[in-house]
Amino acid sequence: MEERQISKAVIKRLPRYYRYLGEILDSGMERISSGELSSRMKVTASQIRQDLNHFGGFGQQGYGYNVKYLHDEIGKILGIDQSHNMVVIGGGNMGQALSKYASFEKNGFKIKGIFDVNPDLIGKKIGNIQIYPTSDLREFVKREKIEIAVLTLPKSAASEMADILVSCGIKAIWNFAHTDLNVPKDVVVENVHLFDSLLRLSYNLSSYEKE
Amino acid sequence: MEERQISKAVIKRLPRYYRYLGEILDSGMERISSGELSSRMKVTASQIRQDLNHFGGFGQQGYGYNVKYLHDEIGKILGIDQSHNMVVIGGGNMGQALSKYASFEKNGFKIKGIFDVNPDLIGKKIGNIQIYPTSDLREFVKREKIEIAVLTLPKSAASEMADILVSCGIKAIWNFAHTDLNVPKDVVVENVHLFDSLLRLSYNLSSYEKE
Numbered sequence: 001m002e003e004r005q006i007s008k009a010v011i012k013r014l015p016r017y018y019r020y021l022g023e024i025l026d027s028g029m030e031r032i033s034s035g036e037l038s039s040r041m042k043v044t045a046s047q048i049r050q051d052l053n054h055f056g057g058f059g060q061q062g063y064g065y066n067v068k069y070l071h072d073e074i075g076k077i078l079g080i081d082q083s084h085n086m087v088v089i090g091g092g093n094m095g096q097a098l099s100k101y102a103s104f105e106k107n108g109f110k111i112k113g114i115f116d117v118n119p120d121l122i123g124k125k126i127g128n129i130q131i132y133p134t135s136d137l138r139e140f141v142k143r144e145k146i147e148i149a150v151l152t153l154p155k156s157a158a159s160e161m162a163d164i165l166v167s168c169g170i171k172a173i174w175n176f177a178h179t180d181l182n183v184p185k186d187v188v189v190e191n192v193h194l195f196d197s198l199l200r201l202s203y204n205l206s207s208y209e210k211e
Numbered sequence: 212m213e214e215r216q217i218s219k220a221v222i223k224r225l226p227r228y229y230r231y232l233g234e235i236l237d238s239g240m241e242r243i244s245s246g247e248l249s250s251r252m253k254v255t256a257s258q259i260r261q262d263l264n265h266f267g268g269f270g271q272q273g274y275g276y277n278v279k280y281l282h283d284e285i286g287k288i289l290g291i292d293q294s295h296n297m298v299v300i301g302g303g304n305m306g307q308a309l310s311k312y313a314s315f316e317k318n319g320f321k322i323k324g325i326f327d328v329n330p331d332l333i334g335k336k337i338g339n340i341q342i343y344p345t346s347d348l349r350e351f352v353k354r355e356k357i358e359i360a361v362l363t364l365p366k367s368a369a370s371e372m373a374d375i376l377v378s379c380g381i382k383a384i385w386n387f388a389h390t391d392l393n394v395p396k397d398v399v400v401e402n403v404h405l406f407d408s409l410l411r412l413s414y415n416l417s418s419y420e421k422e
Contacts, residue, residue, distance in 0.1 A: 015407035097308035190412035196226035201401035202290035
């Protein structure tokens with residue numbers, strides 16, 4: 001694997017390959033040509049060949065790609081073969097919704113606890129997952145070997161909490177707060193800025209309407 | 212305005228400018244230089260000048276940008292000055308969480324109804340928003356002048372529902388389903404593929420750990 005030379009653009013596309021290959025696998029197809037994958041994914045076949053070549057010769061001339069093999073290999077590259085322990089910070093609407101996503105757990109992403117400062121929420125369970133007081137976070141992260149924190153606080157509280165998470169040894173933050181976080185270089189952040197996304201939709205909608 | 216010549220990359224960045232300018236406005240600053248905006252946003256100052264030049268001369272040499280003016284102008288470009296009526300398709304966890312986001316309504320994005328096929332949900336209210344049977348959708352979209360549908364169904368049901376939405380005259384779909392949609396060219400789709408996002412985080416986490 002030459003993962004470190006892989007560009008960010010390719011990495012951004014990998015989960016989408018994984019998703020399409022999963023769908024193709026579910027439909028019972030065992031192999032697929034880059035041409036067919038291209039027409040499904042609306043990406044050029046040469047782009048597909050170029051992207052997948054980064055990960056070694058998964059394709060064979062005249063045969064195409066072995067769907068299951070390619071799906072598994074990309075899954076490994078994405079870290080799906082290992083399990084990842086997570087906490088959700090914030091027991092509000094979004095925190096609860098994410099805690100109920102069964103597909104995360106099925107793929108090795110296990111939410112071990114939800115943390116909140118609200119006394120009305122502490123002690124409750126969302127599905128099987130308990131809500132703990134934020135004061136228990138540090139010890140919990142250590143004991144439960146938590147790697148990923150899902151941050152669903154309002155932006156006013158998000159930056160301070162990010163500092164706490166870093167000080168607890170968290171190395172990855174999935175950030176749903178409506179603000180960017182300042183974290184050290186060895187902590188990875190993936191943003192889900194929902195309102196930014198809605199504004200892109202709104203922009204595209206209004207630019208169509210003007211045409 | 213020369214909106215149609217603006218590249219997709221610039222459009223992708225606009226909501227982030229809008230967000231930062233909103234934060235700066237809230238902090239009470241009236242003007243900001245491209246240099247200072249640059250250091251906050253971690254984008255080069257020349258990138259900022261180039262991006263904002265697309266929208267006319269908002270900046271003045273030696274003065275910088277008028278924060279409120281720039282914020283308002285970008286808001287207009289993004290369609291925030293108009294109100295947009297929305298429906299949420301799917302009254303499950305994510306549909307309910309999104310329906311409770313007060314900040315959408317505050318910015319002109321009004322969720323008028325939630326639609327589901329589950330008889331246990333129909334008739335209930337999430338906050339002030341009622342859950343209606345999917346069979347009422349067509350008439351509701353027309354009567355309430357709905358522009359945007361927020362699709363929060365499982366992927367197995369998403370494609371069929373997208374076809375229905377298009378046939379009802381919906382022109383914009385905010386897609387939370389774990390699949391891509393095939394829609395006509397005049398319908399805009401903005402995807403929030405949460406699991407893809409989690410996989411990017413997982414990839415970046417594991418590539419750090421290997422270093």
